[in-house]
Amino acid sequence: MKAKINPDKESLAKELGAEIVTVSASQKLGGKSIECVKKGSIHIPTGKILIYGAGKVQFPEALREELERLKAARAGKLGKEAQREFTKNPKKQKRIKQIEKGPLHNYQRSQGNLQSLLKAGMNPDSLEDAFKIIGHILEEIEKLGVEMKVGNKVEHTSAIEAPNGKMVIVSHLSVKEETPPIIYLDTITYAKK
Numbered sequence: 001m002k003a004k005i006n007p008d009k010e011s012l013a014k015e016l017g018a019e020i021v022t023v024s025a026s027q028k029l030g031g032k033s034i035e036c037v038k039k040g041s042i043h044i045p046t047g048k049i050l051i052y053g054a055g056k057v058q059f060p061e062a063l064r065e066e067l068e069r070l071k072a073a074r075a076g077k078l079g080k081e082a083q084r085e086f087t088k089n090p091k092k093q094k095r096i097k098q099i100e101k102g103p104l105h106n107y108q109r110s111q112g113n114l115q116s117l118l119k120a121g122m123n124p125d126s127l128e129d130a131f132k133i134i135g136h137i138l139e140e141i142e143k144l145g146v147e148m149k150v151g152n153k154v155e156h157t158s159a160i161e162a163p164n165g166k167m168v169i170v171s172h173l174s175v176k177e178e179t180p181p182i183i184y185l186d187t188i189t190y191a192k193k
Helices: 007-015 046-050 061-075 080-088 090-119 127-144
Strands: 019-024 033-039 042-045 153-162 165-176 182-192
Touching (some): 007 127, 033 046, 042 127, 046 127, 046 182, 061 080, 061 090, 090 165, 090 182, 127 153, 127 165, 127 182
Antiparallel strands (some): 033 042, 165 182
16 A cells, blocks of 8 residues: 655655655665655655654653653662662663663754754744755755765755754765665754854
């Protein structure tokens, strides 16, 4: 069954000379289907802009509570016995790092993107603003001339005009092993100049 694509997204992608595709990703891309804006070999996952880039990544309450409990045990706020148990249990120490470097970091970066969007005067809920960013990234990647060697990674910094001045976009790209290889946007961060 083919995934239904939002006609507004299709129209905005066509304006960029691109199309909306659903990539059945290999295990290297997480093994799930990902909606992308595709132009030539360039694939920009729409979720990177519409969710991650718009501050809509969630940090589940259960993880927040688990992290707070673990930190409280580490600091001795739950008593000396809990602190000793924490110190002796490397799994609990590792779990704090997993949460902080994974879901918490992802959530914080997404929130930082949201703040930059708002400072720049862009609307995180606007499909048009999202596609303005996507179009900018496509243009920048095309100018780069990324070498199509699988595993090649590129970090690129650019600036886009926004209602309140320029907004910096840092794009992290990699060449993925698909047939043929594709240039894939791994992550993105914004900063208001």
